[in-house]
Amino acid sequence: MTNPDTPRLVVDTTPVGDVSLLIPHTSESEPLVWLRKGTGIVGIGEALRLEFTGETRLTDAAAAWRSLAASARVSDRVGVPGTGLIAFGAFAFSSLSTTTSVLIVPRTVVGRRSGRHWVTHIRFEGDELDTGRGGMLEASEAAAAETTPIGEPFGVDFLEGQESADSYKLHVAEGVRRIRAGELEKVVLARDLVGSVPADSDVRRFVTDLAQGYPDCWTYAVDGLIGSSPETLVSVTDGAVTARVLAGTTARGDGPEADEHASVALATSQKDNDEHEFAVQSVVRSLEMHTSHLAASEVPFTLKLPNLWHLATDIEGVLSDGASSLDLIAALHPTAAVAGAPTPDAIAMIDDLEPFDRGRYAGPVGWVGADGDGEWAIALRCAQLDDGAITAYAGCGVVGESVPENELMETRIKFRPVIDALEG
Numbered sequence: 249m250t251n252p253d254t255p256r257l258v259v260d261t262t263p264v265g266d267v268s269l270l271i272p273h274t275s276e277s278e279p280l281v282w283l284r285k286g287t288g289i290v291g292i293g294e295a296l297r298l299e300f301t302g303e304t305r306l307t308d309a310a311a312a313w314r315s316l317a318a319s320a321r322v323s324d325r326v327g328v329p330g331t332g333l334i335a336f337g338a339f340a341f342s343s344l345s346t347t348t349s350v351l352i353v354p355r356t357v358v359g360r361r362s363g364r365h366w367v368t369h370i371r372f373e374g375d376e377l378d379t380g381r382g383g384m385l386e387a388s389e390a391a392a393a394e395t396t397p398i399g400e401p402f403g404v405d406f407l408e409g410q411e412s413a414d415s416y417k418l419h420v421a422e423g424v425r426r427i428r429a430g431e432l433e434k435v436v437l438a439r440d441l442v443g444s445v446p447a448d449s450d451v452r453r454f455v456t457d458l459a460q461g462y463p464d465c466w467t468y469a470v471d472g473l474i475g476s477s478p479e480t481l482v483s484v485t486d487g488a489v490t491a492r493v494l495a496g497t498t499a500r501g502d503g504p505e506a507d508e509h510a511s512v513a514l515a516t517s518q519k520d521n522d523e524h525e526f527a528v529q530s531v532v533r534s535l536e537m538h539t540s541h542l543a544a545s546e547v548p549f550t551l552k553l554p555n556l557w558h559l560a561t562d563i564e565g566v567l568s569d570g571a572s573s574l575d576l577i578a579a580l581h582p583t584a585a586v587a588g589a590p591t592p593d594a595i596a597m598i599d600d601l602e603p604f605d606r607g608r609y610a611g612p613v614g615w616v617g618a619d620g621d622g623e624w625a626i627a628l629r630c631a632q633l634d635d636g637a638i639t640a641y642a643g644c645g646v647v648g649e650s651v652p653e654n655e656l657m658e659t660r661i662k663f664r665p666v667i668d669a670l671e672g
């Protein structure tokens with residue numbers, strides 16, 4: 249049903265010539281980016297921003313989007329995922345967070361996928377779009393041609409944030425104690441690093457370095473939340489639902505033999521397989537009620553990233569109830585990969601032991617289209633930029649056999665994408 253108060257958006261997607269470099273199209277200070285392996289979308293400007301808070305932030309977003317999309321007038325001459333009306337989104341991890349969750353509808357989207365390139369213009373009904381004498385095609389080609397060169401690299405000196413390394417180890421030890429005492433099975437504990445970004449930095453430089461360093465990850469920038477995540481929370485494309493669960497981590501080995509050894513040790517570690525299984529089960533349970541033919545591989549595989557190995561499981565299913573990707577992230581978040589198990593006990597323990605608000609770290613980040621399809625990652629390996637301040641986050645799954653020093657080391661490896669891009 250369409251709410252009469254919902255503004256009506258008018259959307260036009262036009263095919264354009266090659267736009268192989270996407271990031272130079274977006275804003276230097278407020279980039280909107282969703283990119284993997286050179287495929288993706290960037291946004292320019294803000295036609296509409298919807299904000300949500302509290303317990304119902306995800307379900308409220310799903311309802312608001314359904315209503316907005318139902319009233320939109322969309323002309324889409326390309327018709328691949330990411331064309332037509334879209335919003336970029338980033339959601340707070342906790343219902344208690346003071347950070348707002350957002351859906352941002354850009355004024356212009358430039359995208360490429362499967363050899364198709366396009367520009368989408370989004371405006372309110374009644375607002376004029378300057379299409380020049382050549383009409384929409386000319387306006388779109390002009391938008392596709394409009395780029396600014398990426399600025400120089402900038403450095404950030406990171407310092408310990410609200411959770412120091414020593415305090416992190418104490419909290420991990422406390423988590424282990426409570427798990428061994430039978431209070432819960434797994435908890436994911438994180439720590440933070442803080443710094444400042446020099447004035448007038450071209451934030452796109454950070455995004456570009458992440459995308460180049462981690463081409464197999466989702467590189468994202470939404471409302472100052474910037475990172476490169478290997479973990480697909482959920483993607484929905486024409487009824488096909490996929491997720492990639494990661495939990496269980498080890499550093500890459502020095503040299504091929506040590507690296508192979510690290511991967512085999514991870515694949516056969518009981519501790520890591522236990523930690524992983526909680527995460528897989530939580531995703532399967534959440535997706536079961538929305539899908540048919542849901543299948544997860546029997547045994548996890550090892551996923552190689554430039555900085556580490558993860559235990560990974562891919563899950564696939566067929567959407568059975570018309571849920572949108574926002575409905576699915578509402579059902580999935582938070583998975584045991586970033587909260588723990590059982591979920592309510594893990595969340596209570598995070599609230600108790602972590603001395604900071606996670607903001608949008610470990611929350612869903614991605615995009616949604618008018619039909620509800622979309623791609624969402626878990627916001628990991630990221631930093632939040634806020635008026636020159638920057639906070640980076642990394643965490644680890646803690647189980648009964650976890651060793652605090654090892655978990656601290658693991659957070660250091662997980663900080664690498666952000667630190668390498670911004671230091672030196």
Ligand SMILES: C=C(O[C@@H]1C=C(C(=O)O)C=C[C@H]1O)C(=O)O
Nearest residue numbers: 494495496497585642643644645
């Ligand atoms: C919590 C993070 O990562 C999560 C925890 C993992 C683990 O404990 O092994 C692995 C991947 C992610 O699901 C993070 O990167 O901050």
